[in-house]
Amino acid sequence: MFELSDAQIGSWVSSFVLPLFRIAALLMVMPIIGTQLVPTRVRLYLSLAISVVLVPTLPPMPLVDSISLQAFMFIAQEILIGVMLGFVLQLFFHVFVVAGQILAMQMGLGFASMVDPANGISVPVIGQYFTMLVTLLFLAMNGHLVVFEVLAESFLTLPPGSGLQVDHYWEIATKLGWVMGAALIIVLPAVTALLVVNIAFGVMTRAAPQLNIFSIGFPLTLVLGMVIVWISMADILSHYQALASEALIMLRELARAS
Template sequence: MDAALHFSQAQLDGWITGLLLSFTRIAAMLIAAPLFGARTIPMQVRISLALVLALMVQPLLPPVPPLELLSFQMVLAVGREVLVGVMAGFVLQLVFAALAMAGETIALGMGLGFASLVDPDKGIQVPVVGQALVIIGTLLFLAMNGHLALMRFLVESFTTMPIGGGLPVENFTAIVGWGSVMFSHAVMIALPAVGALLLANLSMGVVTRAAPQLNIFAVGFPMTLMLGFIMLYSTIGAIDGRFTELLSEGFSLIGWLLGG
């Protein structure tokens, strides 16, 4: 029994190093990812969850070479794990940013550019339409078990991208390219409503030119507001499909970034 419980100093140092670095990767992902990184979730809860997950994945880790806790090598290793976790979370942040950007564009066309509220996640003023789309996206994310899929990718990353390895430069270029994908999906989500609102504004301009005595503000604003809500209602299915496609592409990118 005593022999079974005996650990050498090197084994103990390796275990502590693995626990610290795995905790760093998981905590960085939880802070950077949407839903987990919301300001409404206390930092103590996120740190506790990261510590519990790190202890759970500890038996699955390959052997980790021990490092001095205050050495330069440990600083580099911690920085690498922070980058790995932040990259995984940032990809999903851009997925939800596409919904927020599309909602803001639609809100401007509807005349609701100044109708904003405080986003409890980020603590900033956001248009109500954008916040509504983000809430819908969050519910879809939970319904699709996206939070569980993210955890699975994170746990598997300790096998596909072991602690202490290198970090390919291609990962950073892929993140930059993912930004353009986010912009294109945001445009496609907002395009039907923005196109209809543009045609409505053009028609009101023609009416104003033909009948200058008409009070266009009394007629135009309610019409664009109603048209915007009608377009949102009629295209919610397409928005759902576009968000699901974007989320699937995001998880594929996360799997590639984490060596899957």
């Protein structure tokens, strides 16, 4: 009869299950793969496949009793690391979502919303357009491969059972407030142009009070807003490269032990 000892079970848990939880946590939270567009079963199968490929290349894991409190603490630590890595990527994607929402509100298109199939919520059309644009750019520039590379390196720089340094992660957390600032930088030229348009309509209303500004200004603001968005797309790639580099560098710093 085939029997497994406690040491063998503990070795199997530490060598395969601990990396699996970190990989699965990242895939459940990160954009694109962690959205509602990808079924949970597919994400679990992908986590198993990555674990099978990655585990033989990892250094020896610490032995732990499979049903002890220490094992549950190690599993919780791996889930926390994976969630933090995915959360940084979510913040990077939401920079463009917030930028689209700010721009839509300024051009009077905030009422035109649609259901985001990735998150299951209603967002302005401009925000959804920016989301699809950054998703395509992220995949076209192999950003997902860089994320998997950082994930593989994290098992060397931050092996399971090594413990988390609170000061290091608190320092990283203080840098995550760049979402709103980065979104404002992206849409600042367009918002400034729309502000000039609104000021011009205000001057027209002051000069000719009998002019119905709502029937003229609202559709004209929409048309000029679409033209401004079209012109601003010429500079979106430079903003994406700068923000993507900052987000991936932050992701690599997060995966460091110190």
